Amino acid sequence: MKNLKYLLIGMLFGIILVKSEVISWFRIQEMFRLESFHMYGVIGSAVITGILGVLLIRKLGIRTISGEAIVLPKKPFTKGNIFGGLIFGLGWAITGACPGPLFAQIGSGFTVVIVTLLSAVAGTWVYGLLKEKLPH
Amino acid sequence: MNPIQEPWPWYVAGPLIGLTVPLLLIIGNKALGVSSSLRHICAACFPGKIPFFNYDWKKESWNLFFVGGIALGAVFCLAFMHNGEPVQLNEATITALKAQGVQEFDELMPGDIFNWGNITSPIGLLFFVTGGFMVGFGTRYANGCTSGHSIMGLSTLQWPSLVATICFMAGGFVMTNFILPHLMKWLLL
Numbered sequence: 001m002k003n004l005k006y007l008l009i010g011m012l013f014g015i016i017l018v019k020s021e022v023i024s025w026f027r028i029q030e031m032f033r034l035e036s037f038h039m040y041g042v043i044g045s046a047v048i049t050g051i052l053g054v055l056l057i058r059k060l061g062i063r064t065i066s067g068e069a070i071v072l073p074k075k076p077f078t079k080g081n082i083f084g085g086l087i088f089g090l091g092w093a094i095t096g097a098c099p100g101p102l103f104a105q106i107g108s109g110f111t112v113v114i115v116t117l118l119s120a121v122a123g124t125w126v127y128g129l130l131k132e133k134l135p136h
Numbered sequence: 137m138n139p140i141q142e143p144w145p146w147y148v149a150g151p152l153i154g155l156t157v158p159l160l161l162i163i164g165n166k167a168l169g170v171s172s173s174l175r176h177i178c179a180a181c182f183p184g185k186i187p188f189f190n191y192d193w194k195k196e197s198w199n200l201f202f203v204g205g206i207a208l209g210a211v212f213c214l215a216f217m218h219n220g221e222p223v224q225l226n227e228a229t230i231t232a233l234k235a236q237g238v239q240e241f242d243e244l245m246p247g248d249i250f251n252w253g254n255i256t257s258p259i260g261l262l263f264f265v266t267g268g269f270m271v272g273f274g275t276r277y278a279n280g281c282t283s284g285h286s287i288m289g290l291s292t293l294q295w296p297s298l299v300a301t302i303c304f305m306a307g308g309f310v311m312t313n314f315i316l317p318h319l320m321k322w323l324l325l
Contacts, residue, residue: 124273
């Protein structure tokens with residue numbers, strides 16, 4: 001039951017992704033063709049809001065609702081940030097979806113994206129298989 | 137503007153997406169990130185003997201509820217918040233895509249590409265299988281996606297997330313402008 005709240009937050013997140021049209025393959029094309037500000041506006045204002053939110057949490061010493069200290073996980077640098085980032089970027093422009101929007105595209109009725117999602121799971125699995133052999 | 141039926145402008149949607157970061161932290165010390173769910177699915181369904189998938193994924197199950205919620209939220213939009221209008225795209229984008237063979241512009245996705253009829257065709261192989269594989273492989277190799285790096289990582293001012301985000305954009309820019317147009321003309325025209 002404690003996970004139900006994450007289902008609800010996920011629903012809100014999904015509604016925002018759909019209503020802002022960031023799950024649209026067309027919007028991704030428009031962004032990478034530099035023909036619309038929309039996607040840059042969404043991502044840019046999301047980052048600024050996120051920075052301010054995290055800053056407030058730190059400055060005010062806000063804790064979680066159950067009273068724990070808030071932990072901000074570190075993302076250590078690896079060469080994967082570059083190689084993996086480029087591979088993901090190339091794929092993002094094809095599917096018109098990063099992982100979050102994949103789930104939202106399926107929910108929006110484009111059920112064939114289930115195949116894309118399963119392929120993404122396969123890609124993740126193959127990464128796990130080859131991890132030790134890849135440059136990091 | 138009717139906020140139920142009409143699409144939301146960037147200055148409404150962006151801040152709401154950004155608020156997800158402090159919300160998840162305050163609710164349960166969770167870091168926003170979607171691509172991890174793909175790893176948890178691997179760990180839950182077919183971990184094999186691969187060390188990368190042998191961990192207690194149940195401890196991270198909140199993430200699976202979160203992505204399930206994303207799909208449900210989209211279903212909710214389709215049922216109650218849908219205006220049935222085409223996406224208001226730049227005319228230049230529409231013209232260029234038409235020249236590359238895209239015909240249907242009346243929904244969020246081009247229906248002539250994203251339909252089950254293409255599942256066994258080269259179109260499906262490119263847009264669903266190859267594209268999906270690259271998204272899954274690339275995000276895990278990069279240790280995060282647009283949400284984990286570009287939103288969460290940048291919100292916490294981590295420079296590796298900026299490197300990753302620049303690479304996401306570079307890859308997308310190259311594919312959209314230099315590779316995909318040729319592939320689409322070949323497959324769709």
